[in-house]
Amino acid sequence: MEHFAALLDKLYFTSGSLAKGDLLKQYLRRTPDPDRGWAVAAIAGTLSFDLFKRHTVKQLIGERMDPLLFELSYDYVGETSETVAHLWPVSPGAGRLERLPSLGEVVAQFRQRDRAAVADYLVQLLDAMNASQRWALLKLGMRGLRIGISARLLKRILAEYGSVDVSEIEALWHGLEPPYTDLLNWLDGRGDKPDIGDRVTFQPVMLSCPLEPEHHHDIDADNWQAEWKYDGIRVQLVGKAGGKALYSRSGDDISHSFPDIVQAVDFSAVLDGELLVVRNGRIGSFNELQQRLNKKKPAKRLLAENPAGLMIYDALSLDGEDITALSLLERRRRLAQWLDAKAPPGILLSPILPFADFAELRRLHRRADQGGGNYIEGLMLKHKHSPYLPGRIKGHWYKWKREPMLVDAVMMYAQRGHGKRSSYYSDYTFGLWQDGQLLPIGKAYSGFTDAELKALDKWVRGHIVARFGPVREVEKELVLEVAFDSAHTSSRHKSGIALRFPRIHRIRWDKPAAEADELATLKKKSNLAG
């Protein structure tokens, strides 16, 4: 456990992928199984179970600490693990551990204990540790580790460690489970390459970069393909001899929420596309799709009212053949043929938008701006000769989002940020007018410069009218021009509306609050019922 904690501490503070890679490779060389595999899982975020629950940690610290002092500390530090790591008071007369157990031992102990015994063991460990070891344990146990190593970088480091190609790791990765003993032994040259056979697994998807003005002149009709960017959920549909599954873009298996899609799979392929509501060939709004999300067992009526469909734009394999190395042009040609032959229900092929030059693209983009039927949020531009590559690689795929929508709202409440922002009021709740009253419509934490943050913070401090715990109500005087991607109905807000990706676009120091927007105007603009 000491080595694991020391590794995390070093990785946390080291900047630069090379240096991080060196630290991790050194650790892998020196650490036995299964410890090193659990460490890899903790860093990769692939542990499928909590060693202990957040709730248990909160309860334990709650029994040992004044609640207000804990709250103030948490507000300042910004996250539970580090706050508890610093605050933990060693139990009086604690039976001290001679030595910390190994990482493998810690994992095994937590897994075999019942709830009460888990809490006892946790107390024993926390008592025996220093603050940075406690932090490592809590991060491990509650699966909240963020130390600047992406899944992609980790796989690259593993590939370098074993002198194999990263694509080999990519292909295996989702078929393997912690503590990765077979994988690491293979990388050490002490075992065969793990065989994942026909197991149904997720393959990391290809991501796009935002299109910047400097890219405009690179885009021509010969080399680039244009499609709509759909306002749905990016998914991967997998059919194999061993089974079938629908994955979110981060690799979560969401098959159970979409039986209507998964049941229809009777083929061997890996398809990349957008999950949408498709009713008799017509695409529904994101709002309708939202009702389908996070339903463990969707009701029959919901399935009938909001049937899910897929807008497919790419394929990673067809009839068992991996086609990721082929060009987009060729993949697309095969995909179209394949879909034509199979005609699976509920699956559409994303149409290619013809254009002659950039001026025409601009016109298409403007069409997306003007509502785009409520399910289009911009354009996708893809290089025709690009292979299918996992992750966000520059120069292959661009997204050109439509211009954000804007609304002039009034700041109503402010709250301090966390961590490095804990000394500023940086989280703002804003609202719109209805019948002479302000109704909150959302919260924003971003979009402003450091200088603007300082100015906003100062304004908040001078205009506080009430306090509710950490929340400060402010005088209803400051107008914020808020940008957002789209608006949707929501039963959680009193205003009945929720914004996607709201951010502060401009601070309207000049504008009187009475001239901010009405809620009705926003609803009309977003085609939502009043």
Next chain:
Amino acid sequence: MPESPEVPPPAAGTVHEWLAVRPEGLLCLPGGFYIDPLRAVSSAVITHGHADHARPGNGDIYATAQTLAIMRCRYGDSCAARQLPLAYGERHRFGDVELWLAPAGHILGSAQVVLEYRGERVVISGDYKRQADPTCQPFQPVPCDVFVTEATFGLPVFHHPPIATEVEKLLQSLQLFPQRCHLVGVYALGKCQRLILALRALGYSKAVYLHGALVKLCELYEREGIALGKWVKVSEVGDIDSLAGEIVLAPPSALADRWSRKLPDMLPCMASGWMQIRARARQRRVELPLVISDHCDWPALLQTLEEVNPAQLWVTHGREQALVHRAQQLGYRAQALSLLGYEEEESG
């Protein structure tokens, strides 16, 4: 950035029979002088030389001789119209008010201001710490009726380890990365010199390299009898690559700026109490955080409260709410005193 108190502060005006909070700062009414005023006034007592406590342009200033020397070094000989040195314990009368200074243990020359008037004693501690520091006299607890304390690190998460542990980390890193230039961000006044002495105490006898902004104050410390061992200005190093494996000290702002890029394979370190919080360290891109502070940590604040045992506690800059809450739980009359203008970053 000063914090606004969570507990509503007493409105500006009289907070006490003979002390008042004014826009200029804390005013002693019968004596007619301010303590660490934020704006120029005709008569002031200065606790110590940090820029947010000692500002130029006042009329009369009372302070320790070392604090006056620091102010002259920073602002020139005309830092105040009249400079009136007071030794620790030396009494001075302003009408019916008696004033004396007690060591605060914060930096060279730092003092607590003790005021006695009509049988009541008020102690304004300025910034202070309880850890050992060979560059200044140790904090002296003065029992009193009203104790005015800072709360820069006034949260129970803050525990400052002994300075030797942290400096040991720096020395270990030098062994592990003998080719990397270790650039340590330090505040020019106090932290810089204390760190050098801590290195010497652990047997580090090599030259320490200094950014130009630290030189004047190091020379002043040496004139005050604090020997720092061998040091060299970075600007006088001929071959900058020879700084591989050496310790360079610079003000925190230099860590991120152009100046530091010329150093060979620079490893950014920072000596500050804030370094205990990971996000703070990472925000500054510090790769080796050294938790070294010239302020009290949480246990030291509570220890001091117990030793001074005041009838009333006033908490000024920093994290007032937690300390006020804890003091009240311990049975003290405690309140936050809103004195804006003292900065947490300057003196961490």
